[in-house]
C-alpha cells in the first residue's frame with residue numbers, strides 16, 4: 001500500500017515517530033475511496049507504522065523523496081502582515097553589555113522572520129554609545145548567539161564607529177536653531193523644566209551654541225554640558241521638554257579610544273534608523289514614549305519616520321535575565337559564568353540542550369502581541385522534546401543513590417533497548433551479576449523513600465523482588481522472579497537502578513541546583529554534546545567528561 005507508506009514516512013520524519021491515527025487521516029484524505037475500508041487498512045497501517053518507526057532517520061529522509069506531497073498550508077500564528085511591506089529593512093539593536101538572553105531572542109527572531117517573510121534586509125546594530133555599559137566581549141558573543149539562533153543579519157553596524165555622523169548632525173541641529181548646548185547645573189535645569197521655563201542657555205544665539213559645542217570636545221567635563229533639543233516647554237510630559245541629545249562621558253570606551261562626546265539613545269537611534277534606511281522598527285513597548293521624542297528629530301530634518309510595531313513585555317519566570325545583575329553575580333562568584341544553568345542567557349539555554357528551533361517556535365507563539373505575556377516553559381519544553389526525543393537514547397541514572405541488597409538472584413546479564421521506539425538502535429548493557437549470596441543495587445533516593453517492607457517491586461529490565469527490611473539508608477530484598485507479567489499482574493512499581501559495583505559517577509547541573517548520583521556503565525560510551533534521556537528523570541546534555549565523573553546539564557522532563 002504505497003499511499004500508507006508515503007504518509008507513514010512523512011509523519012515519522014515530521015514528528016519523530018509516526019502515529020497510526022495521523023497516518024490514517026492523511027491516507028483517507030488522499031484516497032477517500034478507502035473510507036469504507038478502515039477496518040481492513042488499519043492493521044496494514046499499524047504494520048507499516050511499526051516498520052517506519054524502526055527506520056533510522058537517514059533512511060526516512062531518503063525514502064520520503066520517492067513521493068510527492070501536497071504541502072499543508074503553513075499555520076503562521078502571531079505574525080500580522082506589515083504595513084507597506086516594500087523593500088523591507090529591519091534591525092535588531094542590542095546594547096553590548098553581555099550576551100543575548102531569551103528576551104533578546106524574541107526581538108531577534110521576530111525581526112528575522114519578518115525579514116525572511118518579505119525578503120527584506122536585517123541589520124544587526126550594536127548600540128554601544130554608553131561607554132560605561134559596554135562589555136568588550138559582548139560584540140563577539142552577540143554574533144555567536146545570533147548564529148546559534150539561526151538569525152541571519154545582512155549587515156552589522158556598530159554605533160561607536162559612527163560617532164562623527166552624530167557629531168555632524170548635532171551640529172546641524174544647532175546651526176538650524178533647533179538645539180542648544182546647556183551648561184546649567186542639572187538640578188537648576190530640572191527645576192526650571194518643571195515650571196515650563198526656559199533655561200538661560202536656551203536663549204543663546206547660534207554662534208554661541210556652536211562655540212560651546214566645540215568646547216564639549218575639549219574643555220567641559222562630564223556632567224557639565226549637554227546638547228538639548230528644543231522641543232516644547234508646554235508639553236505635559238516633563239521628560240519631553242528639551243530632552244538631551246549628546247553628552248560627555250569620560251569613561252573609557254573599548255572601541256572609541258580618546259572620544260568623550262556620545263549621543264544618547266533617542267538621537268543615535270533616529271539618525272541610524274534614517275540613514276540605515278529602516279522601513280519598519282519592531283521593538284518592545286517600553287520604547288513607545290521614544291517615538292514622540294524621535295518624531296521631533298525627524299521633523300526638524302524633514303525626514304519620514306519608519307513604521308513602528310511595539311510588542312508587550314515578555315516575562316520569563318524562574319530564570320534570571322538582567323544583564324547587569326548577572327554580570328555582578330559572575331564577578332562575585334555567585335554564577336559560574338554567562339552559561340550558568342540558572343540564567344536565561346542563550347548560552348545557558350544551549351548548554352541545557354534546548355534547540356534554537358524550539359526557541360523560535362516559542363517566540364512565534366508569543367508573536368508581536370501588545371499585551372504582556374509570560375514565556376510558556378511548558379510549550380518551549382514540549383517543542384524541544386519533539387526535536388530531541390527521537391535521537392535521545394535512554395539510560396538509567398539514580399540520583400541521591402540509596403543501597404538495596406538483593407539475595408537469592410541467579411547469575412545473569414542485564415540488557416535494555418537504547419530507544420524503546422527504535423529497536424534497530426540496539427541494546428545497552430546494564431551489567432551482569434554472579435550467583436552469590438547478595439548483590440548490591442542502588443535506587444534513587446525518591447524511589448527508596450517510597451518503598452515499604454513487604455512490597456513487591458520490579459527492578460526494570462531485571463527482575464522482581466520483595467522488600468524484606470528497610471532501614472533509613474539501606475534496604476534488603478529477596479529475589480522473586482524475572483517475569484514482567486507477574487509484576488504487571490501485581491501492579492508492582494517499576495524502578496530503575498544501577499549496580500553497586502559497576503556504575504559511573506554522574507553530576508547533573510540544573511536550574512534548581514546540582515544533583516549527584518550514579519549512572520549505568522554504558523554511559524561511558526556517550527560523547528560530549530550528546531543529548532540523552534535519563535529514564536524517569538528527564539533529558540540531559542553531556543557537557544563534560546572529567547577524571548572521575550560525567551557532567552550533564554538538565555534540559556527538562
Ligand code: GLU
Nearest residue numbers: 093094095127269283287
Ligand atoms: N538598543 C535599544 C535597546 O536595547 C534599542 C533601541 C530601539 O529599539 O529603538 O533597548
